[in-house]
């Protein structure tokens with residue numbers, strides 16, 4: 001047992017991957033949207049029984065450690081360490097001692113650790129400050145919310161800076177670390193923090209590691225900008241982080257929809273009102289990357305932005321970047337004076353609004369065609385072209401026609417005229433995304449050669465069958481499966497108890513990918529009977545060679561006076577022959 005096998009036997013692969021994408025059962029596997037390439041069809045496949053994953057779109061494959069290594073862009077050893085820490089696994093001391101130390105990940109780990117300490121300090125400070133607590137209570141924050149989001153308070157003044165510095169020193173950090181993390185800055189004579197006298201909203205990455213802070217002013221007459229957010233750094237990029245995702249994840253996965261708001265205070269308010277599947281961008285536009293991340297967790301996204309014109313413009317911008325994600329976007333409409341938090345506080349209910357929510361395309365068309373009849377001809381043409389440009393990106397033909405029909409009615413323009421415009425626009429063609437055809441790369445089992453089927457069923461069943469009996473097949477196969485079968489038979493001979501996981505982990509990267517692809521694209525529930533049929537077809541096809549090879553081996557065995565081997569070879573050949581005689585009869 002080494003550290004890798006320890007982790008794999010203690011950590012179900014589906015549990016870890018579910019933190020990053022929503023997996024849905026598909027037979028004996030689980031499927032979801034690939035986190036490593038952008039796709040519309042879920043090509044990412046996980047085998048919980050075999051502890052491996054494979055993407056039929058981008059061919060990325062591996063085990064749970066490989067998954068984290070790829071995702072975090074780190075080495076396997078670093079990934080293994082991350083997993084043991086994150087899931088609080090306690091590997092035996094001797095396994096840890098054998099594992100080399102890692103330096104590259106240390107910086108990142110230290111940064112997260114520092115942010116966690118700052119969070120802890122601010123949270124403790126908040127609980128002791130009546131003015132900050134009063135402010136939050138007045139604004140309707142419950143103590144449960146304050147705890148769930150680890151909300152804090154950063155008091156002003158040198159005493160506060162000293163208190164924080166000595167708090168982090170206990171864990172081996174120094175003031176310079178806080179400066180590097182942009183939590184403290186150098187003033188003329190002393191250190192100060194831009195977060196002073198602000199309510200602190202700690203920001204976590206999508207798996208819950210503290211990585212940044214949002215600070216909001218709250219004292220009367222504080223005329224600094226309302227919000228101050230951590231600056232971006234190598235471990236924190238706003239364009240890929242969604243506030244509250246880690247907390248909302250379970251609710252999102254069970255409801256299969258997400259509510260997206262514009263800032264953390266709206267997100268927190270929605271959760272307090274029972275909408276636990278809410279996330280927020282960090283006061284910035286929702287990027288295609290945000291959408292891609294969200295599409296891994298649910299099928300529908302409800303956009304709930306402020307009712308004012310800035311909010312509406314942000315939704316219109318979203319229409320342009322939503323085509324490459326495998327998710328339906330709907331818009332929850334608020335009146336122009338409302339924002340999500342105020343709407344809920346005044347007793348509004350989102351439920352009917354969610355039910356009435358329109359698709360983002362409808363929203364776009366309604367919005368761009370308002371006052372259409374009052375527009376000049378030039379403006380009318382511009383509007384039509386703008387709408388056509390959006391419609392043409394709808395991937396589904398039927399849906400495209402339906403939206404076109406609606407547009408025709410809304411604008412009072414003949415359908416045929418619009419259809420002609422659409423065809424013209426189509427000739428400009430959008431570039432083909434290779435990932436669109438992801439599933440075409442999936443080797444269809446019915447196109448498989450009998451050799452492929454034979455090898456894959458051996459791999460799938462190898463814990464249940466006496467694989468040594470199939471040694472004869474090695475020379476009938478081509479590489480790479482030839483070498484893989486040879487290796488498998490050898491390993492099983494040395495260790496009859498060999499499990500799939502152990503076999504897999506001894507292979508090099510290419511062989512792992514080869515085996516993973518075959519296991520995951522082959523029907524995993526190959527029954528022994530199926531195998532018999534495959535075996536018969538395989539041996540019939542290669543019968544001449546099997547006979548010739550066996551004769552050759554018998555000759556060698558006879559020369560060595562190995563009568564036992566001669567008997568075994570003859571019996572195996574007889575077995576094969578008998579089998580296909582009986583299946584011939586039954587056919």
Ligand SMILES: [Zn+2]
Nearest residue numbers: 034037055058
């Ligand atoms: Zn992929």
